[in-house]
Amino acid sequence: MKAGIFHVPYMRPERKGKETFDWSMRCAVEADKVGFSDFMVGEHATQAWENVPSPEIVIGAAAYLTERIRFAPMAHLLPLHLPGSLAIQIGWLSQVLEGRYFLGVGTGAYGRDAMLRGQPEDLSEAHPRTMEALEVIRKIWKREPFEFEGEFYEAAFPDVHAEGVPGVDSSEGEEVHTMSDFTPWDGPQGPEIAVTGLSRNSPSLKWAGENGFTPISFFGGSALQSSHWDTYAAAAEANGHQTDRANFKVCRDIFIADTDAEAKRRAVDGALGYCWQKYLIPIYKRFGIFEGYLADSGTGITAGEVDMDFLAEHVWLCGSPETVVKKLEDTVERAGGFGTVCMNTHDSIDDPEPWFESMRRLATEVAPKVAISASTTA
Amino acid sequence: MKAGIFHVPYMRPERKGKETFDWSMRCAVEADKVGFSDFMVGEHATQAWENVPSPEIVIGAAAYLTERIRFAPMAHLLPLHLPGSLAIQIGWLSQVLEGRYFLGVGTGAYGRDAMLRGQPEDLSEAHPRTMEALEVIRKIWKREPFEFEGEFYEAAFPDVHAEGVPGVDSSEGEEVHTMSDFTPWDGPQGPEIAVTGLSRNSPSLKWAGENGFTPISFFGGSALQSSHWDTYAAAAEANGHQTDRANFKVCRDIFIADTDAEAKRRAVDGALGYCWQKYLIPIYKRFGIFEGYLADSGTGITAGEVDMDFLAEHVWLCGSPETVVKKLEDTVERAGGFGTVCMNTHDSIDDPEPWFESMRRLATEVAPKVAISASTTA
Numbered sequence A, B: 001m002k003a004g005i006f007h008v009p010y011m012r013p014e015r016k017g018k019e020t021f022d023w024s025m026r027c028a029v030e031a032d033k034v035g036f037s038d039f040m041v042g043e044h045a046t047q048a049w050e051n052v053p054s055p056e057i058v059i060g061a062a063a064y065l066t067e068r069i070r071f072a073p074m075a076h077l078l079p080l081h082l083p084g085s086l087a088i089q090i091g092w093l094s095q096v097l098e099g100r101y102f103l104g105v106g107t108g109a110y111g112r113d114a115m116l117r118g119q120p121e122d123l124s125e126a127h128p129r130t131m132e133a134l135e136v137i138r139k140i141w142k143r144e145p146f147e148f149e150g151e152f153y154e155a156a157f158p159d160v161h162a163e164g165v166p167g168v169d170s171s172e173g174e175e176v177h178t179m180s181d182f183t184p185w186d187g188p189q190g191p192e193i194a195v196t197g198l199s200r201n202s203p204s205l206k207w208a209g210e211n212g213f214t215p216i217s218f219f220g221g222s223a224l225q226s227s228h229w230d231t232y233a234a235a236a237e238a239n240g241h242q243t244d245r246a247n248f249k250v251c252r253d254i255f256i257a258d259t260d261a262e263a264k265r266r267a268v269d270g271a272l273g274y275c276w277q278k279y280l281i282p283i284y285k286r287f288g289i290f291e292g293y294l295a296d297s298g299t300g301i302t303a304g305e306v307d308m309d310f311l312a313e314h315v316w317l318c319g320s321p322e323t324v325v326k327k328l329e330d331t332v333e334r335a336g337g338f339g340t341v342c343m344n345t346h347d348s349i350d351d352p353e354p355w356f357e358s359m360r361r362l363a364t365e366v367a368p369k370v371a372i373s374a375s376t377t378a
Helices: A017-034 A055-063 A083-097 A111-116 A126-142 A203-211 A222-238 A260-269 A271-286 A290-297 A308-315 A321-335 A352-369 B017-034 B055-063 B083-097 B111-116 B126-142 B203-211 B222-238 B260-269 B271-286 B290-297 B308-315 B321-335 B352-369
Strands: A002-010 A038-041 A070-073 A103-106 A146-149 A154-157 A193-197 A214-218 A249-252 A254-256 A317-319 A340-346 B002-010 B038-041 B070-073 B103-106 B146-149 B154-157 B193-197 B214-218 B249-252 B254-256 B317-319 B340-346
Touching: A002 A017, A002 A271, A002 A352, A017 A038, A017 A055, A017 A352, A017 B083, A038 A055, A038 A340, A055 A070, A055 A083, A055 B055, A055 B083, A083 A126, A083 B017, A083 B055, A083 B111, A103 A126, A111 B083, A111 B154, A126 A146, A126 A154, A154 B111, A193 A203, A193 A222, A203 A214, A203 A222, A214 A222, A222 A290, A222 A321, A254 A260, A254 A321, A254 A340, A254 A352, A260 A271, A260 A308, A260 A317, A260 A352, A271 A308, A271 A340, A290 A308, A317 A321, A321 A352, A340 A352, B002 B017, B002 B271, B002 B352, B017 B038, B017 B055, B017 B352, B038 B055, B038 B340, B055 B070, B055 B083, B083 B126, B103 B126, B126 B146, B126 B154, B193 B203, B193 B222, B203 B214, B203 B222, B214 B222, B222 B290, B222 B321, B254 B260, B254 B321, B254 B340, B254 B352, B260 B271, B260 B308, B260 B317, B260 B352, B271 B308, B271 B340, B290 B308, B308 B317, B317 B321, B321 B352, B340 B352
Parallel strands: A002 A038, A002 A340, A038 A070, A070 A103, A103 A193, A193 A214, A214 A249, A249 A340, A254 A317, B002 B038, B002 B340, B038 B070, B070 B103, B103 B193, B193 B214, B214 B249, B249 B340, B254 B317
Antiparallel strands: A146 A154, B146 B154
């Protein structure tokens, strides 16, 4: 199994922009150094606890500081950009990263994000805008002339070889007004596209399967993870796309230290525990996300009874390297195999070393020891 | 006088994205080290010779590598972005740079840039879109509730203190769904805004004056530079904005070496000469930009007779430090004072050291020796 990073990032709301940015760089550099495969960066304009609005800026900055790790916005929220501008930015950034770029796409989940762009806060336009924007983006990557007039967007691409097109006429010099070629590094078909799923029967993972995109599951218990794969795989197979559990990524909260007791102490008392108390427990309760964990736990308690002990034991992958290997193997047994375990980042600015130690242990002592598929689910 | 950088950047069209990006980082780091005040980055989606489409990515990456220099997109082309998204990105990036950010805004000059975004290639929407987009951006920076419905854009801002607004209701925990605060570092009024002018009676410099923005002149002879200031200053004074020539920036092509002969040799044989031969001479001829230089030169030649000798003597600021000081003083005498001489960057990837030497000499041996205002124009 490979180890990835999902840099949501969960940050204390009082952090300054520079603190969040510098922390992003430190996490990316450390992840690259110790062998993480992927570094994915969220895009949120209105959530103080998840406060990077422009993942492309974090990715570009980290590109210059790293050598091996792959980056992705996870996700560019397609309704919130002009598709022509986003197509060019993605194409160029993928060129800068020369193969170390893939592309998360999403519709957005927050009404306020939509409001800022003059779209309905009930997100009723988010899905159709996403579909149309992706169509435009992929047309632009092909660098062939077209004119598009959709429900939400218009776009066109010039004939770059034509004489007499404004700005293209090259009569006064061979290279004057040559058009830039921001075709993605991977070619006109574009980079690998990835999509995250949270819910049961996730429409986004069905969409991923239909289009041959990479599926990413936010873990919410083994039954949910299993359903994420099944939803994706059924759609993929129905549309002639091969599936491979090695390409399936699952995002988790993780803390690893020398012993179970030390890991739990550091997790509960540190950034992970703070974020869960202040931000994630209320959200998990509100949206019923604990249900899958409660079912897995066999404890018989209810969401109202969830405490830090429960989180450390049943929600987070928390413990010594041996314990976390065992927990991951259990998940593979119960939920089926996956190729990359992705660690959500937390705001450990005030005490970074235990966090980086946990990262190192995941990449070097845990993930490599876990088989992608259990014998029963291979 | 201060020294600035205008990173157009002029790049050979065959450069790969990573080459342009890495060169951008080297230029920014060097400029910061030797004391340049500003580093401005162009935004061009369709010009192979000026091929950074996303200045914010270059700025974010360079932010992490530098300490003192200020950055600006020069310019974000406002019609080519969703204003809500751009407002947030600018606010956040200005926070990351903690005072080292200012904002260039423009309408865009290339029809193909507009086509990609589904706008008329005759740029007939560029001006009204720019006005409307800036209005929306400045509203969002204020972080007060509004609903805007314009000719081109819609946007809204929620009441961040309201209960019951989707995603804002905080009944389940104090910090849950707190809204991010991407107010610019400088405050709700936003960062310093700068505008470039190229033409006589420049409408953009008139607009700059009316609004108290910072004026930037692309040099095209002393009469044009003089008219740029006059256009700006008349509009500023008519609208109650104070003017100060110390805030006026002028962009030039510059090459400095130990002697005049060495500077000319390096300039003509290097990146500067190559770019002028392949790209800028045809453009300057087509748009009549040489006229102002020809008038200043007193040579009596025509644009058709412009050669490398003429460029080195009359168009570029080329020579020993003493010669370039003298040329700058001459310009101040003829055209009036200005506060920053900005060096356009050229693609010296294949032989960087003479280029960096020229940069160092401008910042340390030339600009500090030039008075901002001549006695006759003070």
